[in-house]
Amino acid sequence: xxxxxxxxxxxxxxxxxxxxxxxxxxxxxxxxxxxxxxxxxxxxxxxxxxxxxxxxxxxxxxxxxxxxxxxxxxxxxxxxxxxxxxxxxxxxxxxxxxxxxxxxxxxxxxxxxxxxxxxxxxxxxxxxxxxxxxxxxxxxxxxxxxxxxxxxxxxxxxxxxxxxxxxxxxxxxxxxxxxxxxxxxxxxxxxxxxxxxxxxxxxxxxxxxxxxxxxxxxxxxxxxxxxxxxxxxxxxxxxxxxxxxxxxxxxxxxxxxxxxxxxxxxxxxxxxxxxxxxxxxxxxxxxxxxxxxx
Numbered sequence: 278x279x280x281x282x283x284x285x286x287x288x289x290x291x292x293x294x295x296x297x298x299x300x301x302x303x304x305x306x307x308x309x310x311x312x313x314x315x316x317x318x319x320x321x322x323x324x325x326x327x328x329x330x331x332x333x334x335x336x337x338x339x340x341x342x343x344x345x346x347x348x349x350x351x352x353x354x355x356x357x358x359x360x361x362x363x364x365x366x367x368x369x370x371x372x373x374x375x376x377x378x379x380x381x382x383x384x385x386x387x388x389x390x391x392x393x394x395x396x397x398x399x400x401x402x403x404x405x406x407x408x409x410x411x412x413x414x415x416x417x418x419x420x421x422x423x424x425x426x427x428x429x430x431x432x433x434x435x436x437x438x439x440x441x442x443x444x445x446x447x448x449x450x451x452x453x454x455x456x457x458x459x460x461x462x463x464x465x466x467x468x469x470x471x472x473x474x475x476x477x478x479x480x481x482x483x484x485x486x487x488x489x490x491x492x493x494x495x496x497x498x499x500x501x502x503x504x505x506x507x508x509x510x511x512x513x514x515x516x517x518x519x520x521x522x523x524x525x526x527x528x529x530x531x532x533x534x535x536x537x538x539x540x541x542x543x544x545x546x547x548x549x550x551x552x553x554x555x556x557x558x559x560x561x562x563x564x565x566x567x568x569x570x571x
Contacts, residue, residue: 280320281332285339287312292342306371314356317349329353354378362386369393372400376407384424385412391423395472409440409571431501431542434471438567439546441466449570452509455546456480456493459509470544473500483528492525503539504529510547514565518545522563 291309294302320328329349336344355374359365361383365374373393377386389412393403412420414436422429441455442462449455456479459466467474474496481492494507506525510518522543529541543563 278319280316280323280328281335284313284316284320284332285336287316288336288340288342288344292340303370304367307365307367307374310352310355310371311359311365313349314352314354314359317353318356321353351375351378358386362390366390366394368397370400373398373403376400376404380407382412384420388412388415388420388423411436414438414440431471431498431503431505432564435544435564435566436469436471438569439466439469440571441469441568443570449511449548452493452511455509455511455568459494467496470496470505473498474505475499477504483525483532485524485528490525492529495529498542501539502537504533504541506541506543508543508545510545512548514545514547518547519563526562 287309291305294305317329317332320332330346333344333346333349336342336349355371355378358374358378369390377389380386380389389403389407392398392406392411396402398406415434416437419429419433421427422433441458442465443449443458444461445458447454447458449458460479463476467476475498477495477497478492479494481495483490483492492506493509496505496507497503498505506522506529508518508522508525522545526541526543534541540562545563545565546568547565548567
């Protein structure tokens with residue numbers, strides 16, 4: 278087989294297809310770069326890995342398009358990834374898949390493919406999720422659910438630790454400052470919590486007995502149909518924090534929750550240097566998460 282001519286024809290046909298049939302550009306890219314990657318892999322076995330550099334120079338000269346060795350190597354890696362995945366999602370572009378080439382864990386790759394499909398992530402957004410090690414910050418039980426395709430719930434995708442972007446450059450020394458930092462990048466904070474969280478209010482005023490209290494953040498999850506109480510702490514988790522958020526959750530259940538809605542959940546975001554272990558929480562509806570500034 279003349280591997281070079283086969284590769285050259287694949288790339289020429291793809292360029293023509295992309296110009297004439299705009300609506301199938303992505304499918305054409307995925308098919309072409311898979312085929313080219315397969316040919317490169319086979320050629321490498323026969324002629325050695327240096328063949329990619331040779332083909333790169335010839336393709337660039339013959340086609341007038343720069344196909345450098347790095348691009349061809351990515352096509353080869355893309356082919357090898359496709360072999361592992363068995364099928365490709367047409368909702369992801371070739372550029373999306375290129376972002377996944379640096380990952381070795383197939384479960385991690387499948388996670389990023391899933392969220393890209395579900396949330397229609399751009400290439401830039403996917404790159405940021407990978408850079409922030411989102412998969413690594415999921416609970417082990419959540420990862421097991423994803424692998425075995427078990428049903429997930431509202432708390433499964435709350436990261437630990439939660440990455441909070443501090444664009445203000447203010448030192449976080451109080452709950453008020455932490456709240457301000459979160460609100461200035463609220464969209465990112467909601468994504469750190471997982472899917473379908475919506476903002477309702479901060480400093481949400483409630484009356485318990487004869488005194489007024491204020492919930493740091495009140496959210497709602499559309500997918501799981503429940504309110505979410507978020508309390509912010511700049512210290513380690515303490516037993517009294519659990520009691521406080523339980524009171525707030527019960528209040529929301531009694532005053533706001535309708536019979537068609539699920540029970541309110543609570544999230545305590547606290548600061549701790551060492552890895553946090555949930556050993557204080559007796560109520561399964563309460564999640565404690567540490568935060569880190571990025």
